[in-house]
Amino acid sequence: QSALTQPASVSGSPxxxxxxxxxxxxxxxxxxxxxxxxxxxxxxxxxxxxxxxSKRPSGVSNRFSGSKxxxxxxxxxxxxxxxxxxxxxxxxxxxxxxxxxFGGGTKLTVL
Amino acid sequence: QxxxxxxxxxxxxxxxxxSLTCTVSGASITSYYWNWIRQPPGQxxxxxxxxxxxxGTNYNPSLKSRVTMSVDTSKNQxxxxxxxxTAADTAVYYCARGRPADRSFDYWGQGTLVTVSS
Numbered sequence: 001q002s003a004l005t006q007p008a009s010v011s012g013s014p015x016x017x018x019x020x021x022x023x024x025x026x027x028x029x030x031x032x033x034x035x036x037x038x039x040x041x042x043x044x045x046x047x048x049x050x051x052x053x054s055k056r057p058s059g060v061s062n063r064f065s066g067s068k069x070x071x072x073x074x075x076x077x078x079x080x081x082x083x084x085x086x087x088x089x090x091x092x093x094x095x096x097x098x099x100x101x102f103g104g105g106t107k108l109t110v111l
Numbered sequence: 112q113x114x115x116x117x118x119x120x121x122x123x124x125x126x127x128x129x130s131l132t133c134t135v136s137g138a139s140i141t142s143y144y145w146n147w148i149r150q151p152p153g154q155x156x157x158x159x160x161x162x163x164x165x166x167g168t169n170y171n172p173s174l175k176s177r178v179t180m181s182v183d184t185s186k187n188q189x190x191x192x193x194x195x196x197t198a199a200d201t202a203v204y205y206c207a208r209g210r211p212a213d214r215s216f217d218y219w220g221q222g223t224l225v226t227v228s229s
Contacts, residue, residue, distance in 0.1 A: 032214075034213060034214040034215075036213075036214070036215040036216070038156075038216075044221075045205060045219035045220060045221055045222055046156065046205075046216070046219055047219075048215055048216060048217050051210075051213045051215035051217075052213045052215070055213070057217065089155065089156055091156070091215075091216075093214035097169065097170070097171065097172045097175075098158055098171040098172060098173070099158065099161070099169055099214075100158040100214070101158070102155055102156040102157065102158065103155065104154075104155040105155045105156075
């Protein structure tokens with residue numbers, strides 16, 4: 001069982017927006033603005049998409065955005081494209097060991 | 112261009128020790144946190160631990176009794192040893208660079224599948 005809770009799957013049509021939630025506790029998501037999101041295509045390494053809750057690394061599309069409220073972080077993808085269809089993982093710094101905790105992952109399907 | 116590359120045996124027998132090395136190119140290992148993260152087949156990600164260039168380490172408590180990490184700054188490499196492995200340790204093992212400022216993992220190796228089987 002993963003430390004952070006994500007929905008197993010979400011779906012949306014091309015052009016629409018979807019949001020993936022990531023629920024933790026007051027010891028991780030709720031205590032630190034250090035949530036990151038990773039995109040992972042099958043057989044590939046995870047790719048950093050969002051860090052510090054809402055910041056995008058250089059080269060990541062501005063269709064990806066992040067936010068946080070209390071113990072829940074969210075990833076929103078707007079203007080869905082076929083290439084967005086894959087798995088997404090949230091991660092939070094948690095201070096004491098384990099220092100980092102991940103969500104179980106969400107499979108995004110673009111209909 | 113920062114690149115990380117895992118290397119090591121793809122098959123380990125139960126009760127033996129899993130050993131992997133990560134070679135870093137395009138960046139000096141004398142900064143950042145250097146992490147090991149694993150992913151069992153069809154499952155999510157699990158942080159194993161990190162090592163700092165100075166040799167300081169921090170491990171996931173769930174694995175701490177079996178994990179040892181080391182670093183070789185002369186070769187720009189860091190390594191993982193996981194002892195007394197069982198089938199539950201079968202996973203893709205990734206090495207990843209951790210950024211101290213924002214606690215994210217910005218560069219990852221391609222991953223290497225380690226299967227525990229006799």
